[in-house]
Amino acid sequence: MITTQYLLMILGMCLVTYIPRCFPVSFLAQRQLPEWLIEWLDLIPVAIFGALIFPDLFLVGEPRHLELLQPKMLVALPTFLFALRTRSLGGTVLIGMFLYWLAGKIL
Amino acid sequence: MSHPAPSREPERLKDPVDKAAAGLIPVVREGFRAAWPICLGYFPIGLAFGVLAQKAGIGPLGVGLMSFLVFAGSAQFIAVSMLAQTAALTSIVLTTFLVNLRHLLMSSALSVYLRHSSWRFLCLFSHGITDESFAVNMTQFREGNWSRSEALTVNLVSHAAWVGSTILGAYGGQFIPAGAFGIDYALPAMFLCLLVFQLRGRLYAVTAVLSGALAVILALLIPGNTHIMLAAILAASLGFALRRSRIGGRKR
Numbered sequence: 001m002i003t004t005q006y007l008l009m010i011l012g013m014c015l016v017t018y019i020p021r022c023f024p025v026s027f028l029a030q031r032q033l034p035e036w037l038i039e040w041l042d043l044i045p046v047a048i049f050g051a052l053i054f055p056d057l058f059l060v061g062e063p064r065h066l067e068l069l070q071p072k073m074l075v076a077l078p079t080f081l082f083a084l085r086t087r088s089l090g091g092t093v094l095i096g097m098f099l100y101w102l103a104g105k106i107l
Numbered sequence: 108m109s110h111p112a113p114s115r116e117p118e119r120l121k122d123p124v125d126k127a128a129a130g131l132i133p134v135v136r137e138g139f140r141a142a143w144p145i146c147l148g149y150f151p152i153g154l155a156f157g158v159l160a161q162k163a164g165i166g167p168l169g170v171g172l173m174s175f176l177v178f179a180g181s182a183q184f185i186a187v188s189m190l191a192q193t194a195a196l197t198s199i200v201l202t203t204f205l206v207n208l209r210h211l212l213m214s215s216a217l218s219v220y221l222r223h224s225s226w227r228f229l230c231l232f233s234h235g236i237t238d239e240s241f242a243v244n245m246t247q248f249r250e251g252n253w254s255r256s257e258a259l260t261v262n263l264v265s266h267a268a269w270v271g272s273t274i275l276g277a278y279g280g281q282f283i284p285a286g287a288f289g290i291d292y293a294l295p296a297m298f299l300c301l302l303v304f305q306l307r308g309r310l311y312a313v314t315a316v317l318s319g320a321l322a323v324i325l326a327l328l329i330p331g332n333t334h335i336m337l338a339a340i341l342a343a344s345l346g347f348a349l350r351r352s353r354i355g356g357r358k359r
Contacts, residue, residue: 002169009196012234013177013186014161016204021217023232024214024337025221039350041212043343045238047318048209049302051338052181053325054319064326075292076193085298091237092303096296097151101289 071103131256138260141216141247145261146268148297152180153269155293157276163191167277172206173271178234178266181301182206183273184294189332198318198331205336213241220248234260238301310350318342 056075058066079096086092153174158172166188177183180201189199221229232255237346240262247253304311318338325334 002166002172005196006165006169007172008200009186009190010173012196012200013173013179013182013203015198017177017179017182017207018208020204020208020211021214021232021236023159024211025204025218025233025236026226026229035166036190038212038215039334040258040343040347041209041215043311043346043350044212044339045209046302046305046315047339047342047346048206050306050315050318050342051322051335052206053295053298055322055334056298059326063330065174066327068322072292072295075128076295079292079296080303081352082259082297083296083303087300087303088144089297090144090150090299092300093148093293095152096292096299097289100292102298104289 071100071107075099075103117226134254135257135260139264141243142240142261142264143259143269145243145265148239149180149265149268150272150289152293152297153272154276154279155290156180156183156277158271158287158290160187160273161277163187167274170277171270171274174270175266177203179207179237180269181294181298184336185332192331196212198333199242202332202336203231205339210236210241211236212213213238213245213275216245217241218230220253220258221255228255228259233260234268235259237265238304240265242304310346315347315351316341317345 053076055064057070057076058068060067060070075096078099079092080093083092109201132246156174157167157170160173160183162169164175171181173186177186185202186199189202214233217236222231224232243261244253244258250256302315318341321341322334322338327335328334329337
């Protein structure tokens with residue numbers, strides 16, 4: 001069952017995702033973005049991934065509180081090193097899942 | 108970035124014509140060859156997404172429709188987790204916008220290689236710009252032996268793999284107990300690897316840690332999910348200031 005609310009949500013998500021994908025390639029192709037904007041945008045991906053990962057690894061519960069040594073955090077270290085060495089997306093996902101499963105068995 | 112060397116223009120005009128003359132099958136084959144590692148990466152993540160979405164009460168049709176229309180892994184995961192927390196529709200859409208704003212830069216970078224493309228091609232191609240397809244296509248374009256048809260094949264193949272694996276996850280979800288096979292870790296692991304892809308120097312690492320620390324602090328202070336965008340914007344600005352001050356320092 002797809003509710004109107006859900007349909008509206010994914011249509012909204014589609015629109016706000018599609019515009020940044022389509023706009024530069026179709027309209028800014030002949031134009032130069034200001035240098036400061038390029039440099040700032042260049043740091044956005046790394047900043048977003050940092051902001052996505054850290055709270056997930058260090059915070060638990062609702063309301064959230066700090067917990068430094070939890071399984072998610074412990075598994076992140078070897079997973080990160082694996083990604084750094086292999087640069088393999090598929091491999092990292094599989095290793096991360098395996099290690100997390102293993103941590104669940106041991107801890 | 109958007110100014111191509113004029114000398115490269117004839118090369119780029121010639122390229123697609125040659126590829127087209129060679130026939131569609133070799134082009135598609137090359138595209139598939141470049142796209143398979145993406146599909147391999149998408150498969151467990153897509154399954155995991157389907158499972159989580161199904162547990163949040165979204166059926167296979169809803170999952171497939173979202174994957175087809177949005178096609179953005181991280182944003183879809185966040186949307187589903189926000190949905191499970193009964194977040195407001197507008198805040199989900201706003202978060203999606205901010206999380207996917209990074210495609211702006213990828214689209215700009217790709218535009219250099221997609222000059223003289225038709226409006227229809229660009230509309231179709233740009234929907235498939237993801238972290239993964241961008242990384243693969245840019246590498247191939249930089250090496251010089253890549254046509255837009257091959258790039259489009261990469262986008263379409265990975266899109267199909269994403270839609271397919273998420274629907275499969277939604278169907279199989281009911282048979283997979285919560286937390287099985289470490290599936291809950293598919294997303295953190297993917298994010299860790301995508302973070303690694305973005306670490307192209309010390310400044311990027313500093314920005315990532317800064318953003319992470321800010322996000323943790325902000326998440327403790329404010330409920331909801333605004334900490335992600337706030338931390339990212341703050342950290343990118345701080346990183347930018349750091350880069351500018353270092354350049355200024357060197358000049359002096």
